[in-house]
Amino acid sequence: MDGSYEDRDGTIWMDGKLIDWRDANVHLLTHALHYASSVFEGERCYNGKIFKGVEHSERLRKSAEMLDFEIPYSVEEIEKAKYEMLKANGWTDAYVRAVAWRGAGPDMGVSAARNPVRLAIAGWEWGNYYGDAKMKGAKLDISKWKRPSPETIPVHAKAAGLYMICTMSKHAAEAKGCSDALFMDYRGYVAEATGANIFFVKDGEVHTPKADCFLNGITRRTVISMLEEKGIKVHERHIMPEEMEGMEQCWLTGTAAEVTPxxxxxxxxxxxxxxxxxxSESYEKMVRA
Structure with missing residues (x-):
């Protein structure tokens, strides 16, 4: 699909029903637009099956709870809606985006307890997130921003507000000819990329940052299990930036990134x-099995 995301042919599931793509709109005074009261999920459908869809739906509801609102749909209802959207668009391989947010209502300030919680599920056909980096290896900048302390924001929610510095960092990276940017955390340890977790290899063992102040990705957990099943030692630990000097291999993981060197x-x-x-090859085979 090409062109603006607001002007496309297709169908989106929104608040319990399928509607035309161009009619999937919200009011200017939607609370989430002003105060970031929004959570979302990114998922991929392979050969007609969403990879770990239930886990994503569970995390969507949990993220909302961390932001002090409840999505008015069960995990089972969210799963049904995803497949209704895919079927309506005729897709068996696609990216799926579920988003829940506080909408427009009687409150228009920081407090929005009386405003309705809304849910929409869209999708699109999407290739490699990092383009040809999937084969030759991505080039990353190091962001000037840091992942925040758990004392400052609900860091384990997949919440829109947490991605503000991701957008800024990725723009700065792209201006330097890079594909993405790497964050350190508030203590100075290696954390993650703007939308993906990171892994390193040294002496046949794998090292990945401890996910204690950023999202413990579903793909991250999947890859750790894959490595352990292969008998490869995985160290989840704090990694200092200077340790990257001795690392031999590196890759990113995420629903969009999949496994990207x-x-x-x-x-x-x-x-x-x-x-x-x-x-990378084992992951590709697993999600398409």
């Missing part, structure tokens, strides 16, 4: 090695 982060270079390629 990294060739460079700032001044640090990595080989697109055998383990990285093996995990």
């Amino acid at each position: 990294v060739g460079q982060i700032g001044d640090y270079n990595f080989e697109v090695g055998a383990l990285c390629r093996d995990i």
Whole structure:
């Protein structure tokens, strides 16, 4: 699909029914637009089946709870809606975006307890998130922003407000010819990319940042299980930036990113090695099985 996301042919599920793509609108005074009271999920459908869809729907509801609102649909209802949307558009391979938010209502200030909670599910056909980096390795900038402390914001929610610095960092990275940016956390440890978790390889073992102040991705957890099943030691720990100097391989994981090798982060270079390629290929086979 090409062109603006507001002007396309297709169908979107919104508040319990399927509607024309161009009619999926909200009012200017929607609370989420002003105060970021919104949570979302990104999922991929392969060969007609959404990968770990139930886990995503469960996380969507949990993210909303962290932002102090409740989605008025059960996990089962959300799952049904996703497949209704896919069927209406005739897609068996697509990206699925579920989003829930506080809408327009009697409150228009920081407080919005009386405003309705709304839910929409859209989708589109989407290829490799990082383009040809999937083969040759992505190039990452190092963001000037840091992932915040859990004392400042609900860091484990997949909430819109947490992505503000991601957009800013990715724009800065793209201006330098990079695909993405790597964050450090509020303590100075390596954290994650703007929309993906990160893994490193050294001496045949895998090291990944401890997800104690950022989203513990579903793809991240899946890849850790895959590595352990292959008998590969995985260290979930705090990683200092200077440790990247000794790492041999690196990759990103996420629903959009899938498993994408990294060739460079700032001044640090990595080989697109055998383990990285093996995990990427194994992941591809698993999600399409």
